[in-house]
Amino acid sequence: MLRNLFRRRPDERQGDALYALAVEQARQPAFYASLGVADRIDARFELYTLHVLILFLRLKQDGERGEVAAQKLFDTYISSLDNTLRELGVGDVSVGKKMRKLGESLYGRMSAYEGPLRAEDVDALAQSLAKNIYESPDADTGRALARYAVTSRQNLATQSFEAVSSVPAWAEIAA
Numbered sequence: 001m002l003r004n005l006f007r008r009r010p011d012e013r014q015g016d017a018l019y020a021l022a023v024e025q026a027r028q029p030a031f032y033a034s035l036g037v038a039d040r041i042d043a044r045f046e047l048y049t050l051h052v053l054i055l056f057l058r059l060k061q062d063g064e065r066g067e068v069a070a071q072k073l074f075d076t077y078i079s080s081l082d083n084t085l086r087e088l089g090v091g092d093v094s095v096g097k098k099m100r101k102l103g104e105s106l107y108g109r110m111s112a113y114e115g116p117l118r119a120e121d122v123d124a125l126a127q128s129l130a131k132n133i134y135e136s137p138d139a140d141t142g143r144a145l146a147r148y149a150v151t152s153r154q155n156l157a158t159q160s161f162e163a164v165s166s167v168p169a170w171a172e173i174a175a
Contacts, residue, residue: 014165015072018059019080021168022051022073030173035144037133046133049109050149052077057117058156058164066161081106117153122146144175 026047031037037047052073059070109132116125122143129142129149136142151171156164163169 014069015076018055018069018073018165019052019076021165022055022077023048025168025170026051028173031145034173034175035148036141036175037145043133045105046109046129048077049106050113050129050133050145053110053113054117054149054153054156055164055168057114057153058159058168059161061157062161069161069165078106113149116146117149120150120154122150125149147171148173 026044031047032039037043056070056073059066059073062069109128112128112132113125115121116128123139123146126142126146127139129145130136130139131142133145134141148171152169155169155171159169
C-alpha cells in the first residue's frame, strides 16, 4: 500500500508538458514581429489562451484519454495564472478576486474563439482576435492571426495523440 502511495504516475506531469508546448508556441517572436501583437502581459495572456484552447480542442478528440489530458492542460493553465499573479506581487487577499476576474476573461475568450475555430470561420475569429488581442474594431487587424489559428487547428487534427502531446504541428506564423 505504501509503495502505491509514493510511486510516480507516468501521466503525473502531463498537464505541465502540454502547457509548456502551448506557451512555447505562444512566445514565438514572430507573433510580435510579424503579426504585430503588442508585447504586453494582457496580449501574452490572449496568445496563451488561444494556444491552450487550440490544443485543448484537439486533445478532446481522443476519447477518455484526450478528455483527461485536456483537463490536465486546463488545470495547469489556471494554476499558472494563479502563480503569475502571486509573482506579480498580488497579495493573498486579492488573489481570489483577481483570479475570478481572470477566470471570467478566460471563459469569455474561450467561448468567443471556440465556435469560429470549430467552424473554421476565419472572419468571425478575426473579429474576436482583433477586439481582444489588437484592441481594434477592424477585423482585418486579426485576420492573419485567425488564419494561423484555424490552420493550426487543422494541422493538429491530422496528428496522432502522441504526436500532438510531444511535437504539435502548429501552423507557420506569417503576416
